[in-house]
Amino acid sequence: MINITSISFLGPKGTFTHEAANILGDDLIPYCTIPAVMESVANNETEFGVVPIENSIEGPVGITLDSLAHKFDLKIYKEIIIPINQNLIVNPGCKLEDIEDVYSHSQAIAQCQEFINRNRIQPHYAVSTANAAKNIVGDKSKAAIGNRKAAELYGLEILEANIQDTDNNETRFVVVSNEAHEPTGKDKTSIIFSIYEDRPGGLYNILGIFQKNNINLTKIESRPSKKGLGKYLFFVDFNGHINDEIIKNILNEIEENTYFLKVLGSFPEF
């Protein structure tokens, strides 16, 4: 646990983000959107903020990447990875054949598509997994998809556990802060860059800088730069700390060859 006073997280209570934030501490404050979590940290209302950044099945969380790139100057202080097990949550005593409609966050619905199709239940989107659980209370024709905590919170039961389509379902969360984490010896660094549109092979040349220095990329994601189709920001994670001499040199060389570079910070590998 980090020795701190307060941590904001993407609420409401009972979401997977709540589960991840619980690993850090107990003084947790829910905020209703991802930008609101980041803003609470930027304004020093809270010291750390926990938001999801990518799921191994559904991919990146666009609003987190966009907020880090365009809206806030926050550091990634830590990463947390937790396995995602989705459950069919129902009112006590309810059976599978009673269920006509199922509610959840769109990512959870997408993760359980085969289960939903097989059981011929009508899917509906909700703002969060916890919100879906809250909204089905008292209606036996409705179910929600979410975690054990959401079921407990609203006096509901888990009718079927682990209903996600594929294993290897895990979500990576980032803890954002105004402070950088000190080096631990086993760190990762996150950067965002965009390449010059008019120079062919732009991405190839940047990847070459890592290659010739024998630095492994642990992640590469493209996101629209919001300047038109085919124009991207690249989110890259790699091994090493920004205080390392070799990483400093790499970042200098990248800066000379990109249109935009933002260093999101170095943090211990989870």
Next chain:
Amino acid sequence: MINITSISFLGPKGTFTHEAANILGDDLIPYCTIPAVMESVANNETEFGVVPIENSIEGPVGITLDSLAHKFDLKIYKEIIIPINQNLIVNPGCKLEDIEDVYSHSQAIAQCQEFINRNRIQPHYAVSTANAAKNIVGDKSKAAIGNRKAAELYGLEILEANIQDTDNNETRFVVVSNEAHEPTGKDKTSIIFSIYEDRPGGLYNILGIFQKNNINLTKIESRPSKKGLGKYLFFVDFNGHINDEIIKNILNEIEENTYFLKVLGSFPEF
């Protein structure tokens, strides 16, 4: 227009996909999910299917990429790009100060975040922009976000036009088919590949094959391979047709150096 009998599209009527499909022809059949559109083509119920593949602001449509990669063996026959203008749709006579809640597809909500915040309206997700319009009929405290067609279809009015946060908002749709498109002299080719996890510089080496042949990439997207965090499929579009000698050679070299390669076809540039 393509001279054909039937085209499936991601419905319901009044969505942006409906608008894109209308460019191809008039015999249009709505299906309620992206995989259902593709399945109708795979089963020869319809000859072409129209689905969104990426938006310039919100990024890729995950379910389209995943369905092309994992579920269907369809060709991309054509691409269609249309500008996305979002409008605040209300019941006739309704004013901005009456509106408490706004409904739309999650991507449309994300595209109009600043407008929603500025006017202190509570956002709610709906299954589609057209569905949102349908659901607000008769309730003056509710608005929807969508296109002009959706407003017309349900006897609603546009209270404010072009409420999206940023310009450059356009969506690329693909027309899928069992048939390949013949070369036109100005074509693009779409492929999906995954690299060997245990070989460093995998992506760098693949991009180098394009670089040394002077072939421009027009798109590069990473998607989770669903095998765990940090393992990706890459969706790449580039100039040229699979019948070109140079493109054949490039694809052979990529095949030798990747774990998985799927050619989604060549189609005329929009």
